Structure formats: C-alpha cells, structure tokens
C-alpha cells in the first residue's frame with residue numbers, strides 16, 4: 001500500500017497548493033501552474049473542480065481570504081485495495097463547513113504504468129434519500145456511488161485489504177461512519 005499512500009499524500013499536498021493559489025493568485029501564468037498540480041494526477045478526460053477563471057468578481061476577492069482560511073488539507077480516512085492495481089481512497093473535504101462528512105471516493109489505477117485517479121465518485125443521491133444502497137436503485141444499480149463526469153465506471157470486485165487512517169478532522173456524521181464501517 002505504501003506507493004498508494006504516498007500517491008494520495010502527494011495529491012493532498014498538491015490540493016493545498018492549488019486551493020491557496022485559487023484564492024490568492026492574480027497572475028495568469030502563476031495561476032495556471034499553481035492550480036493545475038492536482039489535476040495532473042487524474043487520468044486525462046476526468047473532470048475535476050480545480051479550475052478558476054482568470055478574472056474574478058470583486059465579491060470573490062473580498063471574501064477570498066476568509067474562504068481560504070476556512071479550508072484545510074483534505075483528510076484521508078481509508079484506502080481499500082480491490083485488485084492488484086485498484087485502490088479506492090475514502091476522504092473528507094477541504095472546506096471546514098463539510099468537516100465530519102464523507103461523500104466522495106477516489107479510484108486509483110494505473111495508466112501507462114503510472115498511478116492516476118481513473119475515477120472519482122459521489123454518494124448516490126437516490127440511495128442517500130432512501131437510506132440504503134439498493135440493487136434496484138435506478139441511478140446507481142446498487143453501487144451506492146455515482147462516477148463524476150469523465151470517470152471510468154471501474155469494476156471494483158472483492159476487497160483484498162483495508163488500511164484505516166486517523167486523520168483530523170475525523171469523520172463523524174452517521175453516513176460517514178456507516179460508509180467507513182462497511183469497508184470490511
């Protein structure tokens with residue numbers, strides 16, 4: 001798992017740089033470089049949310065410092081290996097308004113021999129509304145998660161290994177604890 005832990009840690013560090021850049025950088029070239037670091041860790045074609053327009057409103061800049069202060073390094077709660085080259089990272093959020101929640105997971109695979117995020121997924125909103133992962137769920141067919149745009153729908157298969165991490169802030173919501181408890 002070491003290579004996967006290192007990969008995820010490098011991503012979380014890159015996100016910190018990207019977020020700081022997003023809320024502070026007014027130079028177009030520096031913005032493009034700083035913001036794109038974590039994006040390079042995703043397979044080509046998978047959409048991410050790291051971008052920012054060059055020109056932002058006065059309102060954006062007025063609240064930028066405050067918004068940035070609300071963000072922290074994204075916590076990693078668990079890595080789950082499903083196959084030789086498929087590991088899923090269960091993580092929290094950077095925005096402290098989402099502390100305690102777990103609603104996204106990131107699928108790591110190999111692309112041309114290199115580790116990349118080949119998919120990231122959100123909790124299926126239909127399942128959440130119904131309170132259970134249902135095989136008859138029309139949106140996710142029982143997966144419980146729906147892939148983000150451009151993501152592969154990776155067949156995960158059986159769990160081989162689970163590694164848990166005590167990271168701050170901890171996962172605390174009933175849904176987050178249920179997800180982590182069900183990993184095996």
Ligand SMILES: [Zn+2]
Nearest residue numbers: 124127137140
């Ligand atoms: Zn569903």
